[in-house]
Amino acid sequence: MDTTITTGWWMCTGCGVEAELPVGATAGCEVPCPDCAEAMTESWRWEAVAA
Secondary structure (H helix, E strand, C coil): CCEEEEEEEEECCCCCCCCEEHHHHHHHCCECCCCCEEEEEEEEECCCCCC
16 A cells, blocks of 8 residues: 655645645745745645555
């Protein structure tokens, strides 16, 4: 069973915009909001479908 987490759900602390982003691209990085440039925080992660 593959339980690799591949996608995170992020929310902006400034304007409330939500975005689904790849975990590998965002790990260890501060993610700016595309609308207002405030920092986004990871709310939860999607898990990959079990193979």
